[in-house]
Amino acid sequence: MYQQTLPIILASKSPRRQELLKSMNLDFEVVLKELDESYPVGLLPAEIAVHIAEKKAAAFLELSFAHIVITADTIVAYKNQILGKPSDAKHAKEILETLSGTNHQVYTGVSISYNGKTASFFDVTEVFFNELTAEQIDYYITNCNPFDKAGAYGIQDWIGLIGVEKIIGSYTNVMGLPTEKLYNALLSI
């Protein structure tokens, strides 16, 4: 059982990640920095998620001598193509039309930094969407503003509830933080 001995810093503004870490009964503080989330060409989806999580971790490394720092990055891949955060409603619609009636992968890379060292891992979940109608997609974009979400949807949102037929893997990974893998990684520090 994980006994928290050091203060944890979650370097993420995602309310879903904050909520999940809270439900894991961990005490933490949110610390944010504006970071460049670019990545080199040629990386696979899992490598991109880990690359960005590690880039975030590097920016917080000095804090890791007195804290455990958790950073994460979630990306959505469809046929190895990365579907990022939508730039506007039109882009969100295009992404959701791509995901409709088929399956895609959600990758979350996580880095844990402690004592100047960083360890990283990722988790992947397969998500199967029903056919979504244009009306459902428009309703969702208008009412839920999914512009801060990779893949233009939150699985816990209306469209996830009515549109996701099944997943294979971790649900919390799709929300942005693979809690089970994170817990086991914390245990091994």
Next chain:
Amino acid sequence: MYQQTLPIILASKSPRRQELLKSMNLDFEVVLKELDESYPVGLLPAEIAVHIAEKKAAAFLELSFAHIVITADTIVAYKNQILGKPSDAKHAKEILETLSGTNHQVYTGVSISYNGKTASFFDVTEVFFNELTAEQIDYYITNCNPFDKAGAYGIQDWIGLIGVEKIIGSYTNVMGLPTEKLYNALLSI
């Protein structure tokens, strides 16, 4: 897209079901009756879940002429053995020790009654638990009191977050209401 024209009654005291139906943006009212949840011997897990959902539906049938009535029952099966709601902490511990380090099935039967008729369906999700330590099981039972939950756990609770490695199927089905199948069933009324 489902356009609600009739008031919905959710005949369930489960806060998880109420929360999920609310997140589906449906207007509903909760109406409760004390019901006998027994079932005949010899039924398969899916049949038990549907049998109990239909038994609940029968008790609310008179309301179905002016409302859509939704009833549901969730059961947990391990090797075709039904793991019900725990009677006490010792029983909860036995159930969680059974689920630890292996996979089990969660079935939710749902009935929708309208105009004196009832249609039913079920969904099933495979849930894979890590090995849970005695300390984790005790901590969970003491702090989360899972006595109202089939299988002695809530997937959205601490033990689900740290202990569930993956699922195959619908996450909301494990919470007690398969929202995607329910939405499609409402569309076809």
